[in-house]
Amino acid sequence: xxxFSYFKELVGKEVTVELKNDLAIRGTLHxxxxxxxxxxxxxxxxxxDKYPHMLxxxxxxxxxxVVRYVLLPQDGVDIDILHDATRREARGG
Amino acid sequence: SVLQAFITDCLGHATARINNALETRVWRSQDTKLSSTxxxxxxxxxxxxxxxxxxxETLALCFVPTTVPMAPGLKRFTDVxxxxxxxxxxxxxxxxxxxxxxxxxALGSRAPEPPGTLFITTRRxxxxxxxxxxxxxxxxxxxxxxxxxxxxxxxxPSPCLYTQIEAEADSDEEDGDxxxxxxxxxxxxxxxxxxxxxxxxxxxxxxxxxxxxxAELNPDPTAEENEDSDLFHxxxxxxxxxxxxxxxxxxxxxxxxxFFIPNPIGQNGGDDLSSSVLxxxxxxxxxxxxEEEEARENGH
Numbered sequence: 001x002x003x004f005s006y007f008k009e010l011v012g013k014e015v016t017v018e019l020k021n022d023l024a025i026r027g028t029l030h031x032x033x034x035x036x037x038x039x040x041x042x043x044x045x046x047x048x049d050k051y052p053h054m055l056x057x058x059x060x061x062x063x064x065x066v067v068r069y070v071l072l073p074q075d076g077v078d079i080d081i082l083h084d085a086t087r088r089e090a091r092g093g
Numbered sequence: 094s095v096l097q098a099f100i101t102d103c104l105g106h107a108t109a110r111i112n113n114a115l116e117t118r119v120w121r122s123q124d125t126k127l128s129s130t131x132x133x134x135x136x137x138x139x140x141x142x143x144x145x146x147x148x149x150e151t152l153a154l155c156f157v158p159t160t161v162p163m164a165p166g167l168k169r170f171t172d173v174x175x176x177x178x179x180x181x182x183x184x185x186x187x188x189x190x191x192x193x194x195x196x197x198x199a200l201g202s203r204a205p206e207p208p209g210t211l212f213i214t215t216r217r218x219x220x221x222x223x224x225x226x227x228x229x230x231x232x233x234x235x236x237x238x239x240x241x242x243x244x245x246x247x248x249x250p251s252p253c254l255y256t257q258i259e260a261e262a263d264s265d266e267e268d269g270d271x272x273x274x275x276x277x278x279x280x281x282x283x284x285x286x287x288x289x290x291x292x293x294x295x296x297x298x299x300x301x302x303x304x305x306x307x308a309e310l311n312p313d314p315t316a317e318e319n320e321d322s323d324l325f326h327x328x329x330x331x332x333x334x335x336x337x338x339x340x341x342x343x344x345x346x347x348x349x350x351x352f353f354i355p356n357p358i359g360q361n362g363g364d365d366l367s368s369s370v371l372x373x374x375x376x377x378x379x380x381x382x383x384e385e386e387e388a389r390e391n392g393h
Contacts, residue, residue: 002099019238021257021285035312039305043241056248057241057255061305065313066238066259090098 002089007032007070009081016046016071017062023047024071027060036064166260167200167284170219170231179212179219179229187216191303195292196220198230199253200284211289213303215310220289232258232287234311240304242297243288253288254300260285 007029016026017038024047027040043060172180181187189212196211198220209222209229218237222228239257243249260283291297 001102021238021259023239023257033309035309037305037308056245057243059301060239060241061301061308063238063308063313086095086099089102090095092098092102 001034002085003036004032004034005085006082007036007038009078009085010072014073015040017067018069018071019062019066020068021066025060025062030059033064036067038062038064038067038070165233166236167230167232167258167281167287169281170221170229171227173221173227173229177210177221177226179214179221179231181214182216185216187214189214190307191300193289193291193296193300197290199288199290200230201282201286205288205290208292211291213300213307215307218304234304234307235313236260237304237308240301240308242301244294244297249288251290252294252297253290254297254304256287256289256304258285258287 010029011031013029014026015029016024017040018024023045025040025043026046027043030039030041032038038061040060040062042056042058044056170179174180181189191213193211193213195208197205197208198211199205206220206222206228207224209220209224212219212221217231217233219231220229236259237256238259241255242252243255244252249255289300291300
């Protein structure tokens, strides 16, 4: 549950989700669930060459299983929160 | 340390879910025997044991693949009942979630089909043509990797629900089988995008929500398995033993720390993990016993 807890902290931040099919989508993280399904708002495609007709959609739901990476903004990563979360997981594990 | 805890945590969850699914499956077979009516698909949901585990049907997918007969990716759908509605897999607990009349689908870069009816079930999306009876498509929510409401006219002329579909590599072979149906259009190429156009564009947001809801109902059953497989079926690991090969002296400890985790972990961590692997194997045997019990009951 570490990643789930961590991503909940990122809600409201701009992230770029890179899918296993190489599609990269940028948007504001709206919500995430325990399967790491991701809902983004104000999404736009980063690499428009591959999927040019998916230019911009208001809301987007991405299946957790198809996510390869979630790229985080530099200033959006709170190292302290991450440390606390991993410490909690380590204690509970 | 942290990663070790995370791995152990994942295993704990996976083991618990498998345990839940197995117990529930045995319980279900007994319940089916007691009640003689055919409406026995529902008991699963009332079992308090599975209140927060993924639905047992989804875990059943990895152990008994024939439970929900779904081909990967978008496929032609022809299993239509007399009243024109699709036949659902009641035995697996598939239920209708919503129906959208006057819905059209556009596969890939093709033009939209003439309007038909869209059936959203707890398992999949089915579209049946109104004009051409017997023409339809279906795709499981497991294969819908992404969906979004598209209202940008530059992206697509009409507002629609844009979806991406994961098609397996061997789906081309299955298309070869479809050739035997004497249909010139039978060769359905790998469809990776599907747009759903509704007569009433205002319904797109609630359709988006329905897709979200159903996607959450269908978590990937192989995701957790793959996590475990990646951890335990590495080069140095076999089901039989930990030590592999006389050549590589690094593996004398039984666990290859290079493969596992960058930093070596203490012995205790390794022991916990190995016992968790044994637990998983035991669960497999338990599951086989359950099937035998079912067979015996059917014999009565």
